[in-house]
Amino acid sequence: MPIKELSIDLETYCELDLRKSGVYRYAEDDSFEILLLAVSIDSGPVTVYDLIQEELPHEILQALVDNNIIKWAFNASFERICLSNWLKKHHPKLLSKGFLSPNSWRCSMVWSAYLGLPLSLERVGTVLKLKDQKLKEGGDLIRYFSVPCKPTKVNGGRTRNFPNHAPDKWLAFIDYNKRDVEVELAIKEKLLNHPVPDFVWEEYHQDQVINDRGIGIDVDFVKSAIAIDEESKAKIQEELKELTGLENPNSVLQMIGWLREHGVTTDSLDKKAVKELLKVVDEKTAKVLKLRQQAAKSSVSKYQAMINCICKDGRARGMFQFYGANRTGRWAGRLVQLQNLPQNHLPDLEEARNLFRTGDLEATELLYDTQDSLSQLIRTAFIPSNGKKFIVCDFSAIEARVLSHLAGEKWRSRVFEQGKDIYCMSASQMFGVPVEKHGQNSDLRQKGKIAELACGYGGAVGALKAMGAIDMGIEEDELQPLVDSWRQANPNIVLFWWDVDKAVKSAVKFQEQIETHGLQFEATKGMLFITLPSGRKLAYVKPKMGENQFGGESVTYEGTGTAKRWERLESYGPKFVENIVQAISRDILAYSIKQLKDFRIVGHVHDEVIIECDQDQSLDEIASLMGNPPVWMSDINLRADGYECLFYQKD
Numbered sequence: 001m002p003i004k005e006l007s008i009d010l011e012t013y014c015e016l017d018l019r020k021s022g023v024y025r026y027a028e029d030d031s032f033e034i035l036l037l038a039v040s041i042d043s044g045p046v047t048v049y050d051l052i053q054e055e056l057p058h059e060i061l062q063a064l065v066d067n068n069i070i071k072w073a074f075n076a077s078f079e080r081i082c083l084s085n086w087l088k089k090h091h092p093k094l095l096s097k098g099f100l101s102p103n104s105w106r107c108s109m110v111w112s113a114y115l116g117l118p119l120s121l122e123r124v125g126t127v128l129k130l131k132d133q134k135l136k137e138g139g140d141l142i143r144y145f146s147v148p149c150k151p152t153k154v155n156g157g158r159t160r161n162f163p164n165h166a167p168d169k170w171l172a173f174i175d176y177n178k179r180d181v182e183v184e185l186a187i188k189e190k191l192l193n194h195p196v197p198d199f200v201w202e203e204y205h206q207d208q209v210i211n212d213r214g215i216g217i218d219v220d221f222v223k224s225a226i227a228i229d230e231e232s233k234a235k236i237q238e239e240l241k242e243l244t245g246l247e248n249p250n251s252v253l254q255m256i257g258w259l260r261e262h263g264v265t266t267d268s269l270d271k272k273a274v275k276e277l278l279k280v281v282d283e284k285t286a287k288v289l290k291l292r293q294q295a296a297k298s299s300v301s302k303y304q305a306m307i308n309c310i311c312k313d314g315r316a317r318g319m320f321q322f323y324g325a326n327r328t329g330r331w332a333g334r335l336v337q338l339q340n341l342p343q344n345h346l347p348d349l350e351e352a353r354n355l356f357r358t359g360d361l362e363a364t365e366l367l368y369d370t371q372d373s374l375s376q377l378i379r380t381a382f383i384p385s386n387g388k389k390f391i392v393c394d395f396s397a398i399e400a401r402v403l404s405h406l407a408g409e410k411w412r413s414r415v416f417e418q419g420k421d422i423y424c425m426s427a428s429q430m431f432g433v434p435v436e437k438h439g440q441n442s443d444l445r446q447k448g449k450i451a452e453l454a455c456g457y458g459g460a461v462g463a464l465k466a467m468g469a470i471d472m473g474i475e476e477d478e479l480q481p482l483v484d485s486w487r488q489a490n491p492n493i494v495l496f497w498w499d500v501d502k503a504v505k506s507a508v509k510f511q512e513q514i515e516t517h518g519l520q521f522e523a524t525k526g527m528l529f530i531t532l533p534s535g536r537k538l539a540y541v542k543p544k545m546g547e548n549q550f551g552g553e554s555v556t557y558e559g560t561g562t563a564k565r566w567e568r569l570e571s572y573g574p575k576f577v578e579n580i581v582q583a584i585s586r587d588i589l590a591y592s593i594k595q596l597k598d599f600r601i602v603g604h605v606h607d608e609v610i611i612e613c614d615q616d617q618s619l620d621e622i623a624s625l626m627g628n629p630p631v632w633m634s635d636i637n638l639r640a641d642g643y644e645c646l647f648y649q650k651d
Contacts, residue, residue: 003063004042005070007188008079009180011036011173013146013160020308022335023078024214024317027085034086035145038177043188046181048174052163061087065094067104074121074184076107077208077318102208108184110204113326114196115527116539116559118566121183127541127558127566130186132179141173193525197535203590206597207322207331214315215602215610218383218647222303224359225374225381229300231361232370236295243288255292259285294371302336302378309335316382319603327559328583329536331604338605343650344376353380353647382603382648384612392651393622393642394608397422398585403456405636406517406581407496416637423449429489430482446472451486457581458497458574459483500580501573504528504555508543519580528557530580533632534587538579546570588638591630596622603648610648619644 015031026032038048039060049056063069064083073079084099112124122134144161151157155165163170240249244258252269259266259277262285266273274289281289309316316336324332333339346352352373355364364370384390395401400422404412415425427435427448435441435448450472454463461479469479487494496517503514507521508528514521520531528543540557546568548554554570561567589607596609599622603610611622619642626640643651 003059003069005072006060006063007040007043007046007072007181007184008083009038009073009177009184010034010079010082011142011146011177012082015148017147017308020305022309022316022318023081024211025309025311027082028311032082032085034082036174036177038181040181040185043185046178046185048178050163050174061091061094065100067101069104071105072108072184072188073105074107074112074180074187075109076105077102077211080105080208081318099212102205102212105205105208106201107204107322108187110200110323111191111196112187113323114200114329114537114539115191115194116326116541116557118560119324119326121180121187123566124187125183128187128190130183130190132182132186134183135176135179137172138176138180141169141176144169145173194527194539199534200536203594204322206593207320210593210601210604211318211320213600213602214311214317215319216314216383216385216612217306217310217316218357218381219307219310219314221353221357222306222381224357225300225303225377226307227359228356228361228364228370229303229374232365232374233295235361236291240288240291240295243284243291249288249292250295258288294369297371297375300371300374300378302341303374303381305336306381327579328538328586330582330586330606333605338603341379342375344379346373346376349377349380349649353377379649380647382610384602384646387615388612389615389617390602390645390648391611391613391617391619391622391642392608392645392648393611393619393626393640395585395588395626396639396641398588398607398638399581400452400456401636401638402581402584402588403493403496403577405633406519406584407490407493408517409490409492412490413637416639419639421445423452426452426486426489430485447474447478447482450474451482455483455486455490456493457578458572497573497577499573500576504530504571504573504576505545505553508545508555528555530576532580532584532587534584534591534630535632536583536587538583540571548572584633588630588633588636592626592628592640595625595628 011034013031013033013035014026014029016026016029018026034051036048037051037056038046040046064071064087071079080100080102084095087095087100088097109119109121113119117124117127125133144166148159149155149161151159237249240246244255246254246258248254255269256266264277264281264285266277269292274293277289278286306316309318311317319333319335319338321332321334323329324334352368355367356373356377361370364373397416400412401416404416411429412422415422421437423445424435424437427441427444430448430451431441431444433441433444435444437445450464450467450469454467454469460483464474464479464482470476474482499516500519503516503519503521506512506514507523511523518533522529522531523543526542528540530538532538541559543555543557545553546556548570554572556568556570558566559569561569585607589604589609592609593601593604596611600612601609602612609626623640623642627638629636629638
């Protein structure tokens with residue numbers, strides 16, 4: 001019988017640290033090799049091939065390159081990229097360039113994430129209470145065989161362990177490899193009743209194409225930036241030593257001690273604490289604190305992260321994790337973390353970039369605050385291929401649009417239709433006066449903006465404070481009235497929160513299916529599902545009724561908490577609304593990525609797409625494609641704006 005599908009797990013060796021390099025750089029390294037390949041054909045018994053000592057059978061090799069045969073793995077991009085590079089090296093007739101097509105690959109980690117489960121094989125096995133669990137000793141075996149070892153007298157000065165150095169460990173490693181596939185098969189069997197829809201697998205395949213494509217990095221610029229940073233930090237250290245007489249001004253304890261001697265008491269030197277101290281200390285102490293802050297700027301570590309993951313062709317790959325945020329299904333950033341780069345506000349960005357590219361600290365210090373500018377220039381390290389340009393296009397106020405649309409808050413939807421500024425109009429609605437961005441009552445726009453950002457998902461005074469309302473000059477006693485006036489201006493959104501709250505509680509209590517605002521809620525077989533307009537479902541594991549801190553009833557479910565632990569979490573209407581709105585915004589981005597599949601997308605962040613294209617490509621074509629609403633929400637008013645650049649930047 002012909003093979004229909006394979007389930008695969010690899011054990012590999014490489015001198016690089018996989019966590020820093022990412023799989024693309026790791027698998028192309030000269031030291032990389034596959035040690036073991038465990039495979040199950042059509043969910044049958046698992047066979048482990050020891051590739052140090054034996055060849056892979058012809059039928060398995062053929063199945064790997066056959067796009068009609070489905071390949072399964074947990075975190076499948078690791079297996080796919082490793083096997084791509086291994087095939088290019090050992091079987092160039094089967095694959096001579098590029099990567100194995102993702103179209104015939106499925107990822108059981110994505111399946112787990114789709115159902116609100118953890119993103120690690122071991123933890124999924126635990127949560128699902130599988131009979132066969134991932135073997136705990138795996139970590140020790142990986143450290144023994146998969147990474148270089150320290151040369152010692154005892155091991156004869158070798159830098160790598162081979163099977164003959166510990167035959168018993170090697171047999172245990174084979175068992176470990178085999179068990180991983182058995183656990184994956186058990187997970188698939190357990191999740192069979194809740195399959196991932198085909199359109200989500202299509203999104204995954206396109207995500208893999210974007211990751212395979214990668215994005216160019218200006219290596220010379222990055223190296224210059226690292227050199228300037230090292231020189232600048234060394235200089236700051238010397239100045240700090242001179243000013244304080246401390247042996248190590250980096251030490252928090254030593255610095256707190258020095259401050260105490262100078263009449264300043266603090267038990268922390270974090271950003272917030274230093275900001276407060278700077279208001280009260282003398283000139284010399286202020287200089288010391290500011291210098292120390294500069295020396296501690298860690299955003300420059302992103303330059304090093306780029307160097308760690310650049311592939312031989314000068315591109316960084318694997319920076320986007322599909323379904324990395326499993327509460328909403330949004331992508332997560334990996335390696336350089338494109339999602340949280342510092343913004344750039346330098347008015348002469350290109351001139352600054354060219355100067356820093358020379359690596360001349362003296363010249364940069366004459367014109368710029370070196371550490372701050374290095375931080376602002378991080379984005380500009382991403383560049384298009386020779387002769388190409390970037391078009392960066394993003395949605396305007398996507399979450400506000402989705403929230404208004406779902407809640408039926410008509411006045412807001414009209415604001416979007418008329419292309420007006422939501423923060424001005426929100427302030428106008430709240431305070432009952434006209435507000436213009438650069439005209440009358442413009443000072444109220446900031447209050448409108450902060451209320452918009454903080455209050456849309458039930459946030460109150462605490463949320464306003466967390467958003468920095470006090471720092472913006474809003475008085476403490478203004479905060480509650482701001483919350484009240486925002487809610488009065490948006491009655492349908494407030495109603496939406498509590499309609500969703502009621503629907504979730506009814507679904508969980510009575511195990512029934514309920515619909516509200518075009519969303520379906522259903523609790524079944526130990527899961528709560530919220531079906532979105534796109535047909536995608538949000539999943540919450542083991543929902544049940546509990547009591548909240550105020551003595552009222554609330555819904556709790558199991559998930560990954562803030563400390564990355566699997567625990568019982570509590571939620572309520574506005575919080576579910578936040579998940580729903582962010583999930584639909586994510587679906588709109590995924591729909592746009594599909595519309596733009598004929599363009600070379602090299603990156604995307606929340607509501608933004610980065611495209612590498614020819615110089616004559618029009619921005620309007622891309623913006624209008626992105627502005628097309630999806631078929632499943634055809635009456636939402638979307639708008640995308642963009643700009644062109646020869647290096648990545650925030651317009």
